[in-house]
Amino acid sequence: MATQQNSIFIGAESGGGNPQGLELRRANRHGLIAGATGTGKTVTLQGIVEGFSGVGVPCFVADVKGDLSGLAMAGSAQSKTHEIFAQRAQDLGITDWQYHDVPVQFWDLFGEQGHPIRTTVSEMGPLLLARLMNLNDVQEGVLNIAFNVADKEGLLLLDLDDLQSMLVHCGEEADQLTIQYGNVTKQSVGSIQRSLLQLRSQGGDHFFGEPALELSDFIALDDQGRGIVNVLAADKLMASPRLYATFLLWLLSELFEQLPEVGDPDKPKLCFFFDEAHLLFDNAPPALLEKVEQVVRLIRSKGVGVYFITQNPIDIPDKVAAQLNNRVQHKLNAFTPRDQQAVQAAANTFRTNPAIDVASAITELKIGEALVSLLQPDGSPEPVQRVLIRPPSTRVGPLTPQERQVIVTTDAVGAKYDTLIDRESAEELLKAKSDEAVAAAQAAQAQDAAEKTAAEQAKRDAQAAKEQARAQIQQQKLDLQRQKMEQQEAVRQAREAAKPSMADKVIQSAVRAASSSVGRQLGNQLLRGLLGGLMRGR
Structure with missing residues (x-):
């Protein structure tokens, strides 16, 4: 009663009666595994994943508690659960049950317990980033403008440093961008920067960068034709629920965009299993819930099945729960009014079976026992059945760090994603542009200073x-004054030199006197002579 060609054996009544199988052609119609802690959800999940892998369907499993890493190792007859599982196999009439492993690839957003998973800021896009950072409509508009400007200027947005540099650039060009795109305020840019800082504090730096994940590495088979099981270490990631939810939504969105339409294939191309599903929806804004519901509803046509694992079925929003056609319900407690509400809600989701009081049965189920309602080949839900879940063949419990490391280093992915690549992108180009502007400004300033100094x-x-x-x-x-004075002095001296001395003055006086006396005498003589002559002439 192992996995059949067209279905995966889930369980049966004790003795092997009324076996329940998950139809591969209906496995892309999504599903739900619910139940209180310790009721057997993980064992059910392991069995289903083993079944998918065995028929060549790759899987993705979000491992929140770390115990799903045991899928990589075969179970052991020396384990504590061996007798329980062997007895259950006997009760179910399984004659070919044996331990085996499944091919596993380990992934970790933080790169600690598996290969890093990265995407670029551009691939994530402004819509999911806005949801991730819980931006309002105005801030989301500014973020869209930043992406648009980056596209126009040929700037690659690869990591959060690129996005931060782009936001700084938009803040500096706010006046110009406001004219072109509408109001871009520095206050909005600052608010986005603060949200970006919060995202970094949650580990967002590890998620954005290159090399980006190639989905072909998720959708792969091993050399035996078994589907590769991709196990995401989410124990640390669940401390950042918004990052966890956005990452899973991004992954589904990427698959939706890249995979072709196939309708209902003979078997799914890939199946997702989201453990602790309430983390996807707790305190999620309506826009994010709407996006999850949209992706879950549409991705079915791409041949992808999505299965949510949660303690309480009412943790799943109604619009999403309405898409989950294959259901496995383990025991629920009914101690509180909310518990009782969950029991009644779970009971109402099953197609009724007159032989089973579903509401009562949910509170009475044993560990490893569940109420099951799966889609039949014609697409209709089968009436609810109470069954024992088939025992897993892989190890129940986590691997040791050494075992995990061996698998990480020897799987098909190898070291492809292990080394971060930091190629030239927006941060470097904007920094170079800024450095050029600074250098030009410094040169202009130096020129101005030189011109000023020269002036x-x-x-x-x-x-x-x-x-x-x-x-x-x-x-x-x-000099002229001195020359003039010298000339004046020379003249004075010349005059002084030309003046007679005292002796000369005496002599000159005497001479003048004598000259004067002699002159007078001569004059008188002449006058008398003249007068005498005149008189004689008469």
Whole structure:
């Protein structure tokens, strides 16, 4: 009663009666595994994943508690659960049950317990980023503008540093961008930057970068034709529920965009299992819930099945729960009014079976026992059945760190994603542009300073020349004045020199006196002579 060609054996009544199988052609109609802690959800999940892998269907499993890593190892007859599982196999009439492993690839957003999973900021897109950072409509609009500007300017947005640099660039160009795109305020840019800081504190730096995940590495088979099981270490990631939810939504969105339409294939191309599903929906904004519901509803046509694992079925929003056609319900407690509400809600989701009081049975189920309602080949839900879940063949419980490391280093992915690549992108280009602007500004400033210095020097030189000319003129004036004084002194001296001495003056006086007396005498003589002559002439 192992996995059949067209279905996966889930369980049966004790003795093997009324076997329940998950139809592969209906496995892309999604499903739900619910039940209180310790009731056997993980064992059910392991059995279903083993079944999918055995028929060549790759799987993705979000491992929140770490115990799903045991899928990579075969169970052991020395384990504590061996007797329980062997007895259950006997009760179910399984004659070919044996331990075996499944091919596993380990992944970890933080790169600690598996290969890093990365995407680029551009691939994530402004819509999911806005949801991830819980931005309002105005801030989301500014983020869209940043993406648009990056596209126009040929700037790659690969990691959060690129996005931060792009936001700084938009803040600096806010006035110009407002004219072109509408209001871009520095306050909105600052708010986005603060949200970006919160995202970094949740580990967002690890998620964004290159090399980005290639989905072909998820959808792969091993050399035996078994589907690869991709196990995401989410124990640390669940501490950042918004990052966890956005990552899973991004992964589904990428699959939806890249996979072709196939309708209802003979078997799914890939099956997702989201453990602790309430983390996807707790405190999620309506827009994010709407996006999850949309992706879950549409991705079925791409041949992808999505299965949610949660303690309480009412943790799943109604619009999403309405898409979950294959259901496995383990025991629920009914101690509180909310528990009782969950029991009644779970009971109402099953197609009724007159032989089973579903509401009562849910509270009475044993560990490893469940109420099951799966889609039949014609697509209709089968009436609810109470069954024992088939025992898993892989190890129940986590691997040791050493075992995990061996698998990580020897799987088909190898070291493809292990080394971060930081190629030239928006941060580097904007920094280079800024450095050029700074250098140009410094050169202009230096030129201005040099011109100013030269002008000041020229002014000082002109002032010095002017003062020198003034000094020369003053000196010339002084020289002329001195020459004039010297000439005056020379004239004075010449005059002084020309003046007679006292002896000369005495002599000159005497001579003048004598000259004067002699002259008078001569004059008188002449006058008498003249007068005498005149008189005689008469």
